Amino acid sequence: MFKAKRRLVVLAAAALAAVALAVVLLSGWAGGGNSGVTDVAGNPSAVLYSAGHRPVAPDFTGTTLTGSRLSFSSYRGRVVVLNFWGSWCAPCREEAPTLAVVAQQYRQAGVSFLGVDVRDNTASALAFVRDYGIPYPSVNDSGSVITLDFTAVVPIAGTPTTLVIDQTGHIAGAVFGTATYTELSDILAKVTGKAGTS
Amino acid sequence: MTDVRMPEAGPSGSPAAERDERGTGSPGRSADPAGSAFGLADWLRWGWRQLTSMRIALVLLFLLALGSVPGSMLPQEGTNPAGVQQYFTAHPALAPWLSRLGLFNVFGAPWFAAIYLLLFASLVGCVVPRTFRLAGSARMLPPRAPRYLTRLPRSAEYSTALPPAEAAEVSARVLAGHGFRLRRPADGVFDGHWVSAEKGYLREAGNLLFHLALLGVLVSVALGGLFGYKADRLLVQGTTFADTQSDLDEWFPGRLVTAADLGPFTITLNRFEASYITSGAQRGQPLSFDGQISYTAQPGGPVRSYNLQVNRPLSVDGAKVYLIGHGYAPVFKVTDSRGQVVYDQATPFISGSSGNFLSEGVVKVSGAQPEQLGFTGVFVPTAVEVNGVLQSAFPAADDPAVSLIAYAGNLGLNDGVPQSVYQMDTAGMRQLTAQPRLLLPGQSLKLPDGQGTITFTGYVPWVSLTITHDPGQLPALICGMAALGGLLLSFMVRRRRVFVRARAADQADPAHGSTVQVGGLARTDASGGFEDEFASLAAELRAAHQQAAAPIQAGHTQHEGE
Numbered sequence: 001m002f003k004a005k006r007r008l009v010v011l012a013a014a015a016l017a018a019v020a021l022a023v024v025l026l027s028g029w030a031g032g033g034n035s036g037v038t039d040v041a042g043n044p045s046a047v048l049y050s051a052g053h054r055p056v057a058p059d060f061t062g063t064t065l066t067g068s069r070l071s072f073s074s075y076r077g078r079v080v081v082l083n084f085w086g087s088w089c090a091p092c093r094e095e096a097p098t099l100a101v102v103a104q105q106y107r108q109a110g111v112s113f114l115g116v117d118v119r120d121n122t123a124s125a126l127a128f129v130r131d132y133g134i135p136y137p138s139v140n141d142s143g144s145v146i147t148l149d150f151t152a153v154v155p156i157a158g159t160p161t162t163l164v165i166d167q168t169g170h171i172a173g174a175v176f177g178t179a180t181y182t183e184l185s186d187i188l189a190k191v192t193g194k195a196g197t198s
Numbered sequence: 199m200t201d202v203r204m205p206e207a208g209p210s211g212s213p214a215a216e217r218d219e220r221g222t223g224s225p226g227r228s229a230d231p232a233g234s235a236f237g238l239a240d241w242l243r244w245g246w247r248q249l250t251s252m253r254i255a256l257v258l259l260f261l262l263a264l265g266s267v268p269g270s271m272l273p274q275e276g277t278n279p280a281g282v283q284q285y286f287t288a289h290p291a292l293a294p295w296l297s298r299l300g301l302f303n304v305f306g307a308p309w310f311a312a313i314y315l316l317l318f319a320s321l322v323g324c325v326v327p328r329t330f331r332l333a334g335s336a337r338m339l340p341p342r343a344p345r346y347l348t349r350l351p352r353s354a355e356y357s358t359a360l361p362p363a364e365a366a367e368v369s370a371r372v373l374a375g376h377g378f379r380l381r382r383p384a385d386g387v388f389d390g391h392w393v394s395a396e397k398g399y400l401r402e403a404g405n406l407l408f409h410l411a412l413l414g415v416l417v418s419v420a421l422g423g424l425f426g427y428k429a430d431r432l433l434v435q436g437t438t439f440a441d442t443q444s445d446l447d448e449w450f451p452g453r454l455v456t457a458a459d460l461g462p463f464t465i466t467l468n469r470f471e472a473s474y475i476t477s478g479a480q481r482g483q484p485l486s487f488d489g490q491i492s493y494t495a496q497p498g499g500p501v502r503s504y505n506l507q508v509n510r511p512l513s514v515d516g517a518k519v520y521l522i523g524h525g526y527a528p529v530f531k532v533t534d535s536r537g538q539v540v541y542d543q544a545t546p547f548i549s550g551s552s553g554n555f556l557s558e559g560v561v562k563v564s565g566a567q568p569e570q571l572g573f574t575g576v577f578v579p580t581a582v583e584v585n586g587v588l589q590s591a592f593p594a595a596d597d598p599a600v601s602l603i604a605y606a607g608n609l610g611l612n613d614g615v616p617q618s619v620y621q622m623d624t625a626g627m628r629q630l631t632a633q634p635r636l637l638l639p640g641q642s643l644k645l646p647d648g649q650g651t652i653t654f655t656g657y658v659p660w661v662s663l664t665i666t667h668d669p670g671q672l673p674a675l676i677c678g679m680a681a682l683g684g685l686l687l688s689f690m691v692r693r694r695r696v697f698v699r700a701r702a703a704d705q706a707d708p709a710h711g712s713t714v715q716v717g718g719l720a721r722t723d724a725s726g727g728f729e730d731e732f733a734s735l736a737a738e739l740r741a742a743h744q745q746a747a748a749p750i751q752a753g754h755t756q757h758e759g760e
Binding site: 084087088089090091093094095118119121122123124126127128130131142143144145147148149151152155156157158159161178 | 437438439440441442443444445456457458462464466497531534538539540541542543562563564565566567610611612613614615616617619
């Protein structure tokens with residue numbers, strides 16, 4: 001009788017452990033550590049990566065909307081703002097004026113802007129660039145090949161996504177979703193150590 | 199959960215360890231025989247017995263089936279969020295309550311998880327003790343031969359010239375030859391000449407395999423739910439997409455799936471062709487769908503080709519890509535008032551319920567100046583006019599045409615609120631053309647007041663792809679097959695025992711021959727047939743005894759002859 005009871009207790013404990021494990025798995029207790037990442041302007045979708053935690057930006061080459069070849073490696077040594085956008089994307093339209101302004105303000109500070117035009121077609125994209133007075137080039141990424149490369153190092157969930165890449169080619173900051181003026185200028189001020197000039 | 203054990207068939211002493219653990223499990227049965235108070239431990243034990251009882255397992259299985267019913271009756275958040283919203287609008291009083299009960303997300307609801315986990319616990323609680331029991335039962339020797347074998351359900355008796363010891367020896371050889379497990383009298387203890395034999399241990403193994411496999415099916419399903427994903431993508435001929443969250447139209451990840459788990463493949467649709475039956479009653483029925491694609495398994499990897507068909511998915515990087523639909527994407531070129539080309543692309547139109555690929559879509563020209571332009575349109579692959587209404591006569595693009603209504607104004611895109619590319623909000627727009635305008639390929643529609651021109655330049659096909667990754671699929675299949683195999687084994691294999699006892703015909707002279715009793719019983723004779731098996735075994739034993747006794751008998755005859 002005693003032995004049977006003990007076996008029962010062991011079984012019950014094993015079952016409880018199994019259930020607990022299942023509950024933990026089902027509730028998605030898979031959050032990773034967020035070391036080296038800080039929020040910008042109180043928004044968790046705008047982040048700064050501290051030195052040592054900055055992912056290496058993959059290199060790419062592509063064709064710009066105006067038809068010339070562009071190699072990302074030619075930007076090495078400069079701070080680059082890489083904006084993933086599409087003319088069909090409503091939030092991209094919302095942030096486009098902000099990007100155009102910040103691009104002008106940080107030109108003096110040596111910051112280059114580069115667009116990655118995702119899932120788009122050239123005629124619509126060029127109309128977008130004209131309408132919003134976008135002063136920087138964009139690379140055609142209609143097949144999302146460049147996006148795919150970057151998704152391997154930062155969690156790009158869609159457009160718009162804006163990455164700030166430092167002089168050494170590491171991703172120093174990111175805005176996942178519509179970038180505001182505050183978020184973008186905060187990140188650039190920290191990465192370049194300079195303020196924008198209007 | 200089915201218990202495949204049959205009631206004990208015979209009167210043979212079934213050891214206590216083989217008692218059916220999935221009995222009724224009443225408190226009375228498991229209560230302390232001393233009759234002391236029913237304490238917490240007893241309640242726990244009783245609860246555990248209940249949980250692992252077959253009755254509860256069946257109830258849980260039924261609840262699981264019942265619980266998934268609302269999942270198919272009501273729109274679900276995961277698969278049809280728009281449907282959920284519509285339901286809320288249509289039933290403003292009822293919907294919040296259904297939502298509180300988790301009925302719009304059944305498979306993620308706590309009560310559904312509770313049923314699932316309880317069933318899991320019930321199965322584990324049943325199978326684990328069973329494993330131990332089988333291990334014991336598999337090692338166990340048959341019981342000693344009963345004293346009077348003629349009382350068993352099957353028995354035979356005959357005399358042989360062999361002495362009892364030899365008769366038992368010959369019986370053991372015959373039974374062993376039939377694959378029986380044998381038990382003989384222990385050394386040093388003389389309690390007669392007998393053989394116990396048992397066969398059909400595979401039955402318990404089959405039973406256990408069935409239970410373990412069922413458990414495996416549950417684990418596989420959980421595996422799929424946790425680590426699998428499903429995604430949809432509409433792909434226009436001549437374009438490429440990458441299997442990354444930002445480039446998928448819809449993505450339904452499992453609970454432990456993140457965007458980083460998506461296989462980094464890219465697929466280009468080079469060409470898609472659909473063919474249809476052109477005559478007879480079946481006219482318009484599809485004959486074949488054929489998608490020529492090229493793909494790379496990872497960025498920069500080699501480009502491979504594949505011929506995608508309806509039941510011929512592409513396997514790439516652990517995922518399967520299925521061709522599930524197709525349609526037409528008319529190509530439009532729009533110039534605005536300045537003469538700038540502001541739109542030039544294939545625009546997927548979606549075919550609705552009306553047949554023959556009469557498809558609807560919108561063209562949003564957000565870059566047009568001075569105002570944004572929008573068009574709602576209908577594409578027909580084979581245009582016919584029936585009573586002034588444009589219809590499609592055939593699904594193939596034999597005579598394609600579009601019919602457009604033009605709008606100008608504010609598309610509502612600039613506010614930053616995401617929109618569907620298949621719908622247009624005309625609230626901020628005014629209609630430019632009073633009537634829908636029919637365009638054939640190459641034809642243009644000039645908008646009034648020099649607002650621009652739209653040209654229908656042609657069309658290309660598109661396909662809709664579903665990408666699934668279900669790591670539980672193969673294990674579930676294997677487990678399902680194993681469960682079936684186990685069930686068959688446990689149904690078809692009988693456990694049966696055969697005993698042989700040989701007694702000296704003449705107690706004073708054991709060499710004078712013996713009386714052999716053969717008894718047999720099937721412990722679970724579900725499918726019948728033991729009667730015949732026993733009869734043939736008994737006959738074989740008798741023949742073996744006679745054959746072995748032949749030299750003795752011959753000797754006797756010689757003696758008598760002298």
